[in-house]
Amino acid sequence: MRFESLCLSGLALLSSCSGPEVKRPPSAGVITPDQGGAAGYQHGIDHSTFSVGADQRYVNEFGLLKVVGSDGAFAVDAANGLAVAIPNAHSSRGQQAAWFSQSPEQHNQLVTNYFIGAGIPKEQVGGVHATTSLAANASGEQVPAPQPKIGGYQSILDRAIGEIPVVDSVAWARLDDRGRVLAEWVYWPAIPGRVIAEASRMRETLAKDDDKKTFLAKLPAGLSPGNVVIRHSSATSTGTFVAMASYDVQERRSLPQPNAQSGQAAGGRAIIIIRHFGADGKELRLPQEQRNIGADYPNAKRPPPAARLQ
Amino acid sequence: MLDILPAEKRTILTLGCFATLIMSACTSTGLVVESVNNYSLRNGPSLNNSVANGDGFIQGMTVAGSPWHLTTRWTDLNVWDTDFMDPAIDRAGDDSHNFDQPGTAISYFTGHGFCQDGCSTQQLCSTTTACTTPNKSIGERNPPSCRFSPLDKPRCCYMVDRAAATSGQFDQKQGVVNYTSGPIRWGESSTSGGWAQAGSDGGTNLVILDISCGILPTFWYQALNNAAAGVHMIGTLLIAGGDTNNVPDRGSTFAKMWAANPQGSVAQAWLDTLSSLPTSEGRGINGYGCNIMVAMDSTSDRAGERISESWSDLRSDNNDAQGKAWYSARWQCNYALPSNTKTAWELP
Numbered sequence: 001m002r003f004e005s006l007c008l009s010g011l012a013l014l015s016s017c018s019g020p021e022v023k024r025p026p027s028a029g030v031i032t033p034d035q036g037g038a039a040g041y042q043h044g045i046d047h048s049t050f051s052v053g054a055d056q057r058y059v060n061e062f063g064l065l066k067v068v069g070s071d072g073a074f075a076v077d078a079a080n081g082l083a084v085a086i087p088n089a090h091s092s093r094g095q096q097a098a099w100f101s102q103s104p105e106q107h108n109q110l111v112t113n114y115f116i117g118a119g120i121p122k123e124q125v126g127g128v129h130a131t132t133s134l135a136a137n138a139s140g141e142q143v144p145a146p147q148p149k150i151g152g153y154q155s156i157l158d159r160a161i162g163e164i165p166v167v168d169s170v171a172w173a174r175l176d177d178r179g180r181v182l183a184e185w186v187y188w189p190a191i192p193g194r195v196i197a198e199a200s201r202m203r204e205t206l207a208k209d210d211d212k213k214t215f216l217a218k219l220p221a222g223l224s225p226g227n228v229v230i231r232h233s234s235a236t237s238t239g240t241f242v243a244m245a246s247y248d249v250q251e252r253r254s255l256p257q258p259n260a261q262s263g264q265a266a267g268g269r270a271i272i273i274i275r276h277f278g279a280d281g282k283e284l285r286l287p288q289e290q291r292n293i294g295a296d297y298p299n300a301k302r303p304p305p306a307a308r309l310q
Numbered sequence: 311m312l313d314i315l316p317a318e319k320r321t322i323l324t325l326g327c328f329a330t331l332i333m334s335a336c337t338s339t340g341l342v343v344e345s346v347n348n349y350s351l352r353n354g355p356s357l358n359n360s361v362a363n364g365d366g367f368i369q370g371m372t373v374a375g376s377p378w379h380l381t382t383r384w385t386d387l388n389v390w391d392t393d394f395m396d397p398a399i400d401r402a403g404d405d406s407h408n409f410d411q412p413g414t415a416i417s418y419f420t421g422h423g424f425c426q427d428g429c430s431t432q433q434l435c436s437t438t439t440a441c442t443t444p445n446k447s448i449g450e451r452n453p454p455s456c457r458f459s460p461l462d463k464p465r466c467c468y469m470v471d472r473a474a475a476t477s478g479q480f481d482q483k484q485g486v487v488n489y490t491s492g493p494i495r496w497g498e499s500s501t502s503g504g505w506a507q508a509g510s511d512g513g514t515n516l517v518i519l520d521i522s523c524g525i526l527p528t529f530w531y532q533a534l535n536n537a538a539a540g541v542h543m544i545g546t547l548l549i550a551g552g553d554t555n556n557v558p559d560r561g562s563t564f565a566k567m568w569a570a571n572p573q574g575s576v577a578q579a580w581l582d583t584l585s586s587l588p589t590s591e592g593r594g595i596n597g598y599g600c601n602i603m604v605a606m607d608s609t610s611d612r613a614g615e616r617i618s619e620s621w622s623d624l625r626s627d628n629n630d631a632q633g634k635a636w637y638s639a640r641w642q643c644n645y646a647l648p649s650n651t652k653t654a655w656e657l658p
Contacts (some may be wrong), residue, residue, distance in 0.1 A: 236562035
């Protein structure tokens with residue numbers, strides 16, 4: 001058998017092995033809520049201005065339904081509808097050092113218009129914030145260090161239903177000066193009616209001084225004042241979708257204290273942990289806070305260093 | 311079967327096989343994740359979300375069909391400061407069996423960091439040149455920086471060591487992982503060469519330090535260059551004012567960026583992670599700060615190549631850094647800086 005024939009036979013064998021059907025990511029549209037609930041928004045490439053480039057094809061991998069091209073990928077999580085668009089590292093858009101020269105407020109407005117135009121319910125947009133992208137390249141010997149340059153922004157829509165923030169819903173996009181989407185992330189699930197009702201009741205309760213005192217007395221002592229919010233499974237949670245009304249409190253925990261031997265000190269700062277409490281005062285935990293794969297990857301009991309060296 | 315091929319084709323095929331073997335031998339796909347909630351032995355208080363955070367990264371990176379695999383997962387008292395230390399620099403170190411094992415692509419630590427800020431003199435300033443009096447007794451030294459943030463007026467701050475914190479059953483350095491001037495060298499391997507004087511028994515290609523005060527402005531190079539020994543990039547949090555939030559989702563969000571596009575940029579994925587976290591949690595930062603990725607290498611071009619790596623590039627040990635004379639850094643900060651900003655954190 002000639003070498004070329006061998007290769008051709010192999011290719012023919014590969015092509016004859018038809019795999020499972022490749023699914024396409026869903027189209028954009030409203031996610032219908034249950035009674036009394038709030039609609040969600042499923043982002044789709046049909047409502048996106050992100051370009052995956054040439055040679056488009058459908059790919060299903062790593063739990064995501066994708067449209068992949070020469071310049072990037074638009075992916076939708078098959079389990080929860082999270083939509084993510086990311087350029088390839090070596091594409092022209094992925095290599096740009098600076099892509100937006102206008103103000104962050106202008107970027108915020110463009111992104112807000114873009115997402116509302118795509119289908120995010122306008123009345124659910126609780127705010128918009130820009131984060132700033134910077135870059136620097138230099139010799140390590142250069143002192144003082146060169147000042148990083150601003151390349152552009154990412155604007156993030158916050159979600160609220162009425163006056164109640166829906167903390168874990170996030171939609172952000174990075175646009176260039178021509179208003180084209182360079183990257184985006186959209187997770188905007190429907191919120192069940194019972195959760196909205198529960199959050200509304202909590203707000204009413206906490207608006208009355210006596211009821212508020214009774215509620216706060218059920219919480220651990222020493223916590224700072226909090227807010228009623230709606231929390232739900234994060235975009236990266238696996239398993240059943242969970243949503244809940246919560247009184248969220250920031251707990252400050254002081255950092256490691258001065259250590260004479262190490263010379264390290266806390267610097268007066270504190271790390272923050274967000275804690276959640278239900279209407280009955282009981283502490284709640286979100287699915288993403290309960291991850292522990294210890295049972296799947298049990299730690300071997302580590303031998304002490306001396307034993308290891310023997 | 312080779313016998314049925316002409317001699318020249320056999321040669322080509324054989325060479326191809328060797329090339330494939332060599333290339334695969336130069337590929338790192340391992341993940342090392344060390345997560346600490348339990349700080350009961352030292353360096354407390356304890357945290358809530360580090361293990362969930364580290365495990366989220368593992369789950370996200372090891373989904374069905376993934377090219378990555380978990381090499382090591384240590385949690386809580388099983389995380390020792392020696393895991394991060396290089397035995398060529400300090401004999402107590404054992405990073406070549408833990409955080410910096412050969413074959414490792416990504417090493418992720420989530421837990422506490424120390425936050426000494428180098429601003430003890432509280433001297434207000436309008437230019438860095440006015441800052442000339444570091445308090446050497448507590449480790450402050452030059453270079454200085456007339457540092458400001460939305461929470462802080464410009465004041466003189468000086469370089470101080472940065473360190474992660476462990477609370478391990480067999481800690482040897484009080485649980486202080488001083489990566490600025492301690493016995494830390496990451497990424498040294500046969501492909502990076504031994505320029506860091508730390509042998510070639512390491513190999514991680516990306517380090518993530520998901521901790522408090524991983525870097526304070528403007529000392530990103532000074533804070534990290536001691537640890538760079540071949541690693542392609544180091545990602546952490548730069549705190550401008552405030553501190554890190556101990557969130558459960560930074561690791562899983564970073565992993566989701568890979569899953570969405572394996573040809574995407576690793577550095578940009580770390581930056582995009584900031585924007586994807588909830589607002590009320592400050593996008594992972596309580597106050598003002600940034601996700602930062604720093605690549606160091608022997609030349610400006612090589613540093614630029616490292617910071618531009620895709621996830622596929624990251625696996626290749628042929629991309630190991632050959633030096634650390636140059637750096638390329640990227641930030642995503644959780645607040646808006648005007649587009650005409652000349653200086654984000656310093657009055658030079």
